[in-house]
Amino acid sequence: MPVRRVPPRTLLPQAVWAAALAAALTGCGPFSGDDAEAGGPALTAPAGVTAQAGSATSVHVMWNRPASTTDVTGYEVYRGSVRVKELTAEQHMVDVTGLRARTRYEFTVRARGKDGSLGPASRRVSVRTPAAVAADRSAPGRPEGLRGHVDGARAVTLTWRKAADDKGVVSYDVYQGTTKIHSVDGTRTRALLTGLRPGTDYRFSVRARDAADNVSPASDAVPLTTARGKDEGPGTAPGDFRAATRRADGAYYIDLRWTPPETGGEVPAYQVYLDGEQATTVMWGESAPRDGSAYSFYIGKEAGTRHRVKLRAQLPDGTWGAFSPERTVTTGR
Incomplete structure (x- = not known):
């Protein structure tokens, strides 16, 4: 999926964008969460959902506990629209077994509240199981050098x-x-x-x-x-971050390039900050680039304007990592 190109100067305020991002991340599954009890505190969708093929017939699904005003009493894991697992509130990962080899599956997760209602579905994650290997009874060697x-x-x-x-x-x-x-x-x-x-x-x-x-x-x-304090950790920041301006069709654009942080998986989203405020969120589906990413957006028609830009990545657990170094660009230069 290509990156979305959105003019930051026409974007909604940050609070509205936060709501839009939540809708984008939670509205991709087969359910909307409308069956939650009307008037009660709303559950939020589990964040940071990932799926990793564990073998030819199993997939390991992981997620974060969602922030919510209602206590979570359990989770439900769905393969497509079919519920395949029911778990307690303490469980944030599960192996889904009995699958077919060389088959693509999509998974979502929902939280269940104390009143029995279900929250909205998480974002949909896709995974393909590998080919089966006949008569393999030999375990891999022990990983060394940890x-x-x-x-x-x-x-x-x-x-x-x-x-x-x-x-x-x-x-x-x-x-x-x-x-x-x-x-x-x-x-x-x-x-x-x-x-x-x-x-x-x-x-x-x-x-x-x-x-x-x-x-x-x-x-x-x-x-x-782990260290004391609240440091996100420099290793969670995008690397080799570069920013430049260019002129096209009578207007100026800012072009961004970076390498994803080494998270052990795909980075599904980035937050772009312009002049100290969140401007937009760039999201990918299952085709998130692993080696290098690029994003371009409209900035205006006036030459000689100076802007500061930085970004941060969404981590596997659904939280946001450390910011990249901030770059300064000037239109027309």
């Missing part, structure tokens, strides 16, 4: 060496203690874990999984302690 570093108060980055497998690794599962908390594609050997608590001790390990659902022994565990 390293980690703290990235601010709420994130850590893990890296490891590629695990060996006779048929190929489909995914890597990240564990906090004995609990699986994250999965990344088998072509990746890096994961950014966000939404952690400041000043907290953690212990992480990694396991490799193949298409037949064989799981490797756990890697050596790495202990990490």
Whole structure:
């Protein structure tokens, strides 16, 4: 899906854009949430929903607890319009099994409130299961060389060496203690874990999984302690951020280019700030670029005007990462 090109000077105020973004992120699923009890506090859609093929017949779905004025008592996971899992409020991830190999699936998640009502569906996420491998009873080798570093108060980055497998690794599962908390594609050997608590001790390990659902022994565990404070972590910021102006059809435009932060998955959205205020949100669907991104927008017809621009990425847990460096551009130069 190509980037959306929206003239910032014609955009609505920031509060309205925030509401529009919420509608865009929650209105992509098969439900609208209108069946919530009329007049009661509204549940919000679970944020940061991701889906990762765990094997040829399973998909790992993850999400964040939504901010809401109503207590969440559980979640429902949907494959298309079919409910496939019901979970408690403490569960924010699940393995959906019994799927077909080499098949594309779409998943959404809804929260359930104390009164039994369902909130709106999360954004729809798409994933394709890999081909099945016949008669594979050999588990992948243990991932070696696990390293980690703290990235601010709420994130850590893990890296490891590629695990060996006779048929190929489909995914890597990240564990906090004995609990699986994250999965990344088998072509990746890096994961950014966000939404952690400041000043907290953690212990992480990694396991490799193949298409037949064989799981490797756990890697050596790495202990990490997040920093104190509220720092988002510089590793969550877009890299190599550049901004330039150009003239076309009698008007000026600002062209932005950057590389996505290494989150271990796709970055579905970015917030663009112009002169200190949020101007727009750039969103991709399943075709979010992994290597480099670009965005261009109309800025006006007057030469010699100076503008400051920066952006930040939406992280896998639905929160927003650190800002890129701020760039200054002047029209007509």
